[in-house]
Amino acid sequence: MKEVQILATGSYVPDRIVTNDELATVIDTNDEWIKTRTGIGERRITTGENTSSIAAKAALKALENSSIKPLDIDLIIVATTTPDCYTPSTACIVQDIIGAANATCFDISAACSGFIYALNIAYQFIKNGTKKNALIIGAETLSKILDWNDRSICVLFGDGAGAAILGCGEEKGLIQIYTGSDGKGANLLKCNAVPIDINNKKLKEKIPQNADNEGYHYLSMEGREIFKFAVKAMGETIKTLLSSSGLTIDDIKYIVPHQANLRIIDYMIKKLKVDKKKFYTNLQYYGNTSAASIPIALDQMNREGLLEKGDKILLVGFGGGLTWGGTIIEWTIDKQISS
Ligand code: ACO
Numbered sequence: 001m002k003e004v005q006i007l008a009t010g011s012y013v014p015d016r017i018v019t020n021d022e023l024a025t026v027i028d029t030n031d032e033w034i035k036t037r038t039g040i041g042e043r044r045i046t047t048g049e050n051t052s053s054i055a056a057k058a059a060l061k062a063l064e065n066s067s068i069k070p071l072d073i074d075l076i077i078v079a080t081t082t083p084d085c086y087t088p089s090t091a092c093i094v095q096d097i098i099g100a101a102n103a104t105c106f107d108i109s110a111a112c113s114g115f116i117y118a119l120n121i122a123y124q125f126i127k128n129g130t131k132k133n134a135l136i137i138g139a140e141t142l143s144k145i146l147d148w149n150d151r152s153i154c155v156l157f158g159d160g161a162g163a164a165i166l167g168c169g170e171e172k173g174l175i176q177i178y179t180g181s182d183g184k185g186a187n188l189l190k191c192n193a194v195p196i197d198i199n200n201k202k203l204k205e206k207i208p209q210n211a212d213n214e215g216y217h218y219l220s221m222e223g224r225e226i227f228k229f230a231v232k233a234m235g236e237t238i239k240t241l242l243s244s245s246g247l248t249i250d251d252i253k254y255i256v257p258h259q260a261n262l263r264i265i266d267y268m269i270k271k272l273k274v275d276k277k278k279f280y281t282n283l284q285y286y287g288n289t290s291a292a293s294i295p296i297a298l299d300q301m302n303r304e305g306l307l308e309k310g311d312k313i314l315l316v317g318f319g320g321g322l323t324w325g326g327t328i329i330e331w332t333i334d335k336q337i338s339s
Contacts, residue, residue, distance in 0.1 A: 005173030010061025039262025079114025112319030162295025
């Protein structure tokens with residue numbers, strides 16, 4: 001049976017850079033606090049483009065880097081917490097923008113673990129022969145669900161999109177995938193949809209009216225609980241992936257963690273006693289872009305020429321849900337690109 005491989009990567013971030021110093025002109029914060037607590041120096045914020053638009057730009061870059069044409073794509077999955085609409089899916093909108101008329105399209109919701117979940121789903125479709133070429137995208141415009149007056153949360157996030165094209169090949173690409181969830185922690189990281197109006201309860205007597213929903217749809221987080229969960233979930237995911245694939249940490253050239261917070265990554269490095277140089281980070285420049293963080297990092301590594309055919313890399317993430325997951329990939333793309 002053919003193996004499932006990453007054939008190409010792409011990413012896109014908005015041009016607008018918001019530095020910590022700029023944030024400090026509008027909220028009570030400062031560069032030193034943000035950098036020491038998170039490692040973040042700046043982030044990109046969309047100035048009008050929605051999630052589908054930045055997702056499509058990342059997808060087109062991935063297509064440019066491959067021999068796959070839009071009409072060859074038969075599956076599009078967008079992982080996002082910030083879709084354009086409840087319906088249609090962001091994936092359907094992307095399909096139309098890029099002209100991938102032969103694809104089945106849907107979104108998935110797994111917060112910052114979304115790209116790993118999407119990878120897993122696409123892997124299953126391709127492995128069982130149902131689909132041939134899948135486009136998976138992690139894309140977020142988190143800026144639209146942030147309370148920009150809440151310094152404890154707005155400094156952490158950014159907007160962006162990353163994409164990968166998956167297809168078949170002879171060499172083993174995706175070696176191992178693992179995902180997990182724990183709904184008991186659902187309230188620790190949350191962004192509400194439109195609430196059931198209180199008047200619905202009185203539906204028998206009265207037609208419901210809009211509630212006062214101001215602030216209801218902002219992202220909220222129990223920072224310290226998420227911190228503990230993140231260290232544990234990523235550490236255990238790495239151990240599980242290694243033991244189930246029969247590999248050791250020495251076999252892995254790079255670990256690409258979800259880019260939430262440098263302190264979380266440093267803690268994990270200490271706990272696992274792994275060489276820090278194995279961990280790729282770019283959150284300094286983009287903040288936490290949720291489902292987009294891992295594919296943006298992967299594309300950047302690809303473009304920087306860090307990845308060589310035969311390298312084993314480990315992607316690992318965690319997020320709201322709670323969700324977590326990871327994958328070990330043997331890189332099958334010839335040393336690439338830059339642009
Ligand atoms: N600037 C200045 N001061 C601030 C800021 C800010 N941006 N935000 C909070 N503070 C203040 C608080 O008001 C508080 O002040 P007080 O002591 O006078 O009350 C003080 O700093 C400490 O606040 P804490 O919230 O306790 O700060 P903590 O040390 O826990 O750091 C942080 C907060 C960075 C969010 C931390 O909890 C953390 O790293 N959590 C992990 C969560 C994370 O990174 N999530 C990413 C999203 S989740 C995901 O991607 C799946």
